[in-house]
Amino acid sequence: MKVAVVTGASRGIGYAIANGLAAKGYQVVGISRNIEPGDPFALAIKADIADVDSHAMILSEIAAKFGRIDLLVNNAGVAPIKRMDILEVGAESFDRLMNINLRGPFFFTQLLVNFMLETRGGQEDINKAVIFITSVSAVASSPERAEYCISKAGLSMAAQVYADRLAATGISVYEIRPGVIYTDMTAGVKGKYDKKIADGLIPEGRWGQPEDIAKAVTALAGDEIPYSTGTVIEISGGMNIRHL
Ligand SMILES: NC(=O)c1ccc[n+]([C@@H]2O[C@H](COP(=O)([O-])OP(=O)(O)OC[C@H]3O[C@@H](n4cnc5c(N)ncnc54)[C@H](OP(=O)(O)O)[C@@H]3O)[C@@H](O)[C@H]2O)c1
Secondary structure, three states: OOEEEEEOOOOHHHHHHHHHHHHOOOEEEEEEOOOOOEOOEOEEEEOOOOOHHHHHHHHHHHHHHHOOOOEEEEOOOOOOOOOOOOOOOOHHHHHHHHHHHHHHHHHHHHHHHHHHHHHOOOHHHOOEEEEEEOOHHHOOOOHHHHHHHHHHHHHHHHHHHHHHHHHHHOEEEEEEEEOOEOOHHHHOOHHHHHHHHHOOOOOOOOOEOHHHHHHHHHHHHOOOOOOOOOOEEEEOOOOOOOOO
16 A cells, blocks of 8 residues: 655645545555544654654654655645744744745655665556645745745755656656645635735635645646656646736
């Protein structure tokens, strides 16, 4: 049975991804700082992805239980606790976002990919993948949360470099760029985005739902889109369309 590791799996987009993958027959390892065992997780691990020193323990737990990893979804991420103008934002918030959104996933991927390479079997064991959940903020500026945009832009490039390095190994690497998705992360700015959506921010005219992202993950993780490593898929209801 294939094994998928999903970070930030306890809520929101990560939980929907875990459900989607479990429905496709994956054994799902869910990782979050707070997470309860049970459906849809075959294994739930409480860990802080920013704590790079804890990564080896996480991997040894997965390796002991399953002995293989087929898919890694780097989804865990946070917004700034308080939105601050780029001219005022402090180093503490900047470092927090870099550590959780970029440094943690960068090194977690390095460790798990090395394990995937060491443990992969023969021809039947190809179609492994790594998916980075970034954001439209990787390319859209928000001066009141610069550290978020910069962390996601960095993660976007991490996806490209991992895709480049791993292309010949059979591990495909993808970036999924969500737009405005209704989760705990955006609950506090619901009124603001309700108005923006009514004013035409999103061509498809609605909030994104976690399941929209989960469907993109399950499509990419299967073998239906071969020969496609390094691809960026934006799931944003058309926010990527430039229009006059
Ligand atoms: N919602 C949106 O509009 C939107 C748009 C674009 C991109 N995204 C990205 O999509 C991803 C998921 O966002 P979401 O909207 O689902 O957010 P969410 O509802 O706030 O969920 C975030 C998840 O990440 C986990 N997490 C946070 N910090 C962690 C850490 N240090 N270590 C391990 N797990 C951690 C949380 O669990 P714990 O708190 O228990 O650790 C939770 O499971 C994020 O990377 C976010 O930047 C979201």
